Amino acid sequence: MSQSVIRPGSTIGVLGGGQLGRMMALAGSNLGYRFIALDPTPESPCGQVAGQIVAGYSDQTAARELAERSDVITYEFENVDAEVAALLEELSYVPQGSRLLYTTQHRLREKRAVEKAGATVAPYAEIGSEADLREAVSRLGIPCVLKTAMGGYDGKGQWVIRSESEIGPAYAELSKAGVELVLEQFISFVKEISVIAARSPRGEIKTFPVAENIHVDNILHVSIVPARVNEKVQQEAERLAANIAESMEAVGLLAVEMFLTEDGEIYVNELAPRPHNSGHYTMEACATSQFEQHVRAVCNLPLGPTKLRTPVVMVNVLGEHTEDVEGIVVNSTETGFNVIPKVHLYGKKGSAPKRKMGHINLLCDDVEDGLNWIQQTNIWRNQN
Structure with missing residues (x-):
């Protein structure tokens, strides 16, 4: 079963109905797949563009229904009830498995797995x-x-x-x-970077270009690609991500967050076995988006090319930014900068400060143009 190809026309079940599931469903539908999400929130972001079973994540009856209606099951966040994940493995095809969840849900287990893969942690x-x-x-x-x-x-x-x-x-x-x-x-770092790696059941692995990430109040503010680091660091970061994905026998996406120190050392900070906020830039800037790649990986299709087509800065849209960002959509896409803003809003009901409501991919010739646009628009005036 692990080598099965899930063909277009099949139904992909998604544990979780948030924005990651939504963007996964939008990307996967282009390949001919149908989607159904399990989420307790009616008309969740994913449920707005796919079918939805409205139930809690620990609801085993709902999990059985998801299994019955799906040809393959994936998850869009890692805090899934481990017992439900194991039940779904018995009832359906869950190529990511519950073992990867078991490891990445627990920081100590995760650190030991990273060390086993030959990478360094704090x-x-x-x-x-x-x-x-x-x-x-x-x-x-x-x-x-x-x-x-x-x-x-x-x-x-x-x-x-x-x-x-x-x-x-x-x-x-x-x-x-x-x-x-x-x-x-505490690691004294000069930059936070991340790499999204994809691995299929057939063992094919591909990595996306390194993102340079800037956090504000512990929430990702911007991802900058190409990262402003030297080529040696980029190559090593991609190598580490691929090695970790291989060592853990991951299927689907594995986001690897890292610290870079002044002397060029790389420490792995955290893993996420799913599409990741720091990979949103891939939607317009790469030959294949992280969401299409995840679908390809869990369905055991050949992985798509990950080449960067344009420099890009991804900026998160939080609750306090929503109204101004909607104005960009409604009024004009002309910016006066050498930047093309591609707006993605998640359809969440109820905006609140610090809540992720969307993101913008700023396509540009130089990442400094994108960063200048963020400053000059004044939407993120309190986040720089």
Whole structure:
């Protein structure tokens, strides 16, 4: 079954109905696939462009219905109920499997898998008590970062410890989650970069160009491609991502987030076994988008070319930016800059500050033009 080709016309089931599922369905429909999502929110972003089963992710009856209606099942976020993922493996074809989820849902398991693949992670320690934390802080040094081993995204579930006085409060706050904790040495980096790797059941692997990422308030603000790093760093980052995907026998996409230090060392920070925010630039800027590539990978089709066709800057649209960005769509696409803005809005109901509502891919001859456009439009005035 692992070598099966899922042919166009088949139905792809998606665990999750968010924007990643939406863009996956839009890309996959061009190849002739049908989609159905499982998500608890009626008319979810994916449900607006595909079929939808409205139910919770832990609902086993709904999971059985998804299996019955799908020829292959994928997921658009990693915090999927592991028992449901395992049930779906029994009932249907889930080429990504539950093992990859099991690994990437847990920071300690993930770090060990990355190390096994031959990549470097920040020195870390497993924390089971406040005494463990105090000992680890003394060993790893201040500043350091305490994180929950499970859950957490966009900066949630973590605490940067900058003084000894914060050790007790940090442990008290994060231990409320009732899961294991991990302490990481703080890496002094000059850039955050990422690579999206794709692997199919037949073992074919392709990587997308390196993205340079800038975060604001722990949320991705912009991705810049080509990344402003030398060719040696780009080649090494792509090599590491491909090696990790191969070592973990990943199927579909694997986003590998990394830190680059002043002396050129690369540390792997996190993995995501799905399409990723830092890969949105591929939608117009690459020969194949990350979403089409994911569909190709899980259906065991030949992977598409990943060549960069134009420099690009991707900027996230959060709730506080939505009204101004809608104005760009309604009024004019003429910018006065050497930039072509391609707007993607996700159809989410209810805009809120810091909530991801869309993104814009700024196609340009030089990434500095895209960055200047972001500054001059003044939409993101509080994010630079």
